[in-house]
Amino acid sequence: MSFQTPHYSITNLLEWAASGHLQLPDFQRSYKWDDERIRSLLVTILRGHPMGVLMALEAGGDQVRFKPKAITGVTAASQDPVLLLLDGQQRTTSLFQALSGDGVVETEDERKKKLRRRYFLDIEKSLGDAREQDESVLSVPADGRITENFGKDVVLDLSTKERQQEQGIMPFVELFRPGGAMGWLLGFMNAKGPDHTAARAELMAQFNVKVISGINQYRIPAILLPAQTSKEAVATVFEKVNTGGLPLNVFELLTATFAGDAAYYAEHGTDFRLAEDWDATAAVIGHHPVLAGFQNTDFLQAVSVLVTLAKRRRDLAAGKPKPTATSARKEDILAMDLADYLPWSSKLRDALPWVAHFLNGEHIHTAPDLPYRAQVTALAVIRVLLGDDIDLYAVRARVRQWFWCGVLGEQYGGTIETKIARDAEQTPPWAIAAKIGGAVAVPDTVNRAQFAESRLLSLRTKNAAAYKGVYALLMSQDKPCVDWKFHQVVDKASYESLKIDIHHVFPRKWCLDNGIAPSYRESIINKTPLGKKTNIQLGGLSPKDYMRKLDSNGLTADQVDEIVRTHAIDPATLRSGDFDGYFTARRHALVGLIVGAMGKHANRDWDGGDERPAEGPEAFEPEPDDHEDGVSAEGDEED
Incomplete structure (x- = not known):
């Protein structure tokens, strides 16, 4: 897979975000950077230090049809996306909100208390040493006033342009206004009268050379993936690059790719929302405390096993020399189409109450009492494959034996993807043989289970x-x-x-x-x-x-x-x-x-x-x- 490594200016990012040229894929989580991280990002740019690498995907490919959404704070994008931002959402959104429009950022403090902040730059301190540069970037309430004594005493008042210019503290957003910051700086030069004009003119000249010029020349490195990049490659590259953010999981990737399914849209006139489909499953889970730990990625693993097992059986029946492998691995989950997912997801959702009742019958009543969460995934798959026959006495007895061999043999603590897939292949035929007869191999989970008295x-x-x-x-x-x-x-x-x-x-x-x-x-x-x-x-x-x-x-x-x-x-x-x-x-x-x-x-x-x-x-x-x-x-x- 080839890719480019362009460098973008801050102005590029701000303009592209505002127009919709740069958007987010639908899987990206909500914006959630706190106040201090935003302030520190602005200090990093002021000093000319690298802020890290962005990663973007060219839109319009037929391998990945991500549903786009505008960067938080953009009111009305005027065009379809050209680039989809995969890594760098928090940094880019912070810059867009802090450096565009009124510069007000919806953020939070370290205690998760909601804040509305604007960011300012002390002109004189910004020209100083590293410590002074850090102090020069100020986070101020949206109204421009820093107060003490429960709001009774105003410590710093930056509520008007005149007060800002008099004190030499510029809103960061002024650096990126159309036409530049010169109008604001001229007001700063004259704000304290003729006696201070010369000194402020000198400060202004230094500020233009050291700060404005430096910010204009600041470039952000990026990895640009071509439009034909596959879902699997996007996930792999994302995980390698995204070391500072929250890890991308298969649910979020499929949320975006399913939302972009053209055939579903043509039939229903709306996009498929995987999150809403999961909400229906979560509502079922909510009635059964023992399933409380069952996650959306567990559900997708189960669907993947059912999808790939069905394909494997068709391949075997057709005599194919290399039949599809039954799999719960991430790459096979990502390879699912929406048409693969839909027939099995409802069956799997319907199986979950049975799983809960089975566990309750074994006196496992809450999620913390569950020996292995992964065995819930396997049990749900087995329920789907066996259907109502699972409640026949002899069939259920074998399913129960499989379950306890997995628990007491402590076999679900390792590589679970392979384990779930193998049990889906082996356990249902062995269990149903108790009803219909015939020689069927004992599942590995039962065959290999051992318990030592010690x-x-x-x-x-x-x-x-x-x-x-x-x-x-x-x-x-x-x-x-x-x-x-x-x-x-x-x-x-x-x-x-x-x-x-x-x-x-x-x-x-x-x-x-x-x-x-x-x-x-x-x-x-x-x-x-x-x-x-x-x-x-x-x-x-x-x-x-x-x-x-x-x-x-x-x-x-x-x-x-x-x-x-x-x-x-x-x-x-x-x-x-x-x-x-x-x-x-x-x-x-x-x-x-x-x-x-x-x-x-x-x-x-x-x-x-x-x-x-x-x-x-x-x-x-x-x-x-x-x-x-x-x-x-x-x-x-x-x-």
Whole structure:
């Protein structure tokens, strides 16, 4: 790919922006530079230092049909764009607003408070050293007055041309007025009367040579991409060049290219708005807290997999030697046409509620509890491909096995694009074979999944997908998990009302007092889902003491024991305060849950039978969001 490297003057940019010769592609985000960054940009230009490289694309190509929009602040562009600005929006918009029209810029301070500012140049200081040049560029409220004491005291008044000229502080915009700044400078030379005219004339002459001449000669380097540049090349070049701004993602590129789809416009009389289409998807997601982290780029990955898989199947049926590869990669997402996107996007959107219900059924209720966000993408694709058959018992059982093999085998933490594509190819045929029969290869996600028993010891925080998975499995046993104090089944409703979280079984304080190693104390083996108030009632007591407190909540000891068993815990080990006995029994119980979910044997690598494996030195901090020991408002210690 060839490109040019022209240099543009500030005047070029201002004129092109005003006329519409230079516009933005529709994917560009809103203007959002703060006041100090704008002021610093003007200091950079004053000093003649480089302000960085712009990147533009020639408009009118047939490879990329970006929908254009005017630079923020342009009221009425008079022509179609010749150049589309890909990188440099914030700098160019800052210059256009600060140096055109009334010079008022809509910006914000460092605390994101909205401001309307004008920028001025102290003529005398602009001729000084670097420190004075920095001080010479002033940011002033739009009315031209800097005040103190809640607006009661005026510190600097630049509200009229006469006051500006008298104080020798010029609006930056005057440097770029048609005909130049000479009219303003003549007023400056005479503003303080004949006694000061000679001195000000000398300042004016120096200002013309050092500042005005320097700004007129200032050039901004650019990379100019030819009109025939592909979408993929635009994205790649943008990412290499755009190190100071927000990264461009595929959603924004497709927003612009879909908006420029000529066939859609010819049929509907309007442009396709990808953002509005995503709004419809976001509305569906909004009804399901577990999907809250699902993003527009995840959605596009799923669509790309469906599009490329359909093409692959057609290629295979036609006997093509090199069939299309199923893909969720960025370059293949960008290669999608709007005609590819539309048939699958609605099907995928319709699949999302099913995905949420599936996850809720596995006792994964909120986005933070989700082991892998990428597996939501794969699950939605599988739902689309299987259709309603996914709810047949045998088919759903295989989908569930695939899901838990991915979670507990910790297989979705690497290169997810390849993983999603492979699962889309392999999992639906294997799942539907449970209905129609036939020999179908087991998906790689199931075939390769392994779980080592010793992994339970290192599962200590919610940063691990398998930790979240075991937590969910505890709540989704055949015999429902029940809260110890309120005796409610832990389901979607009680999860929220009881503020269910994962807490220590042998409390942290008790473990510290009894010399339990941190890896055992914080292991998932010593954790279980309980309500917040239940956890407070247990406090830092030995289980043999808090079990007596649970007996006083209106149930018999046998009934309490039965509730505790719903957590895969032998209540006898709690009543005796036997940590080692508890730990061994719970370990075996959790391995049983994992084996049942994965449909595969676990690697029983726990050295020494039921003895604890040897530990090396370690530094360990408890999980940040776990409750520390303390005294609650109810007077009980909180685990």
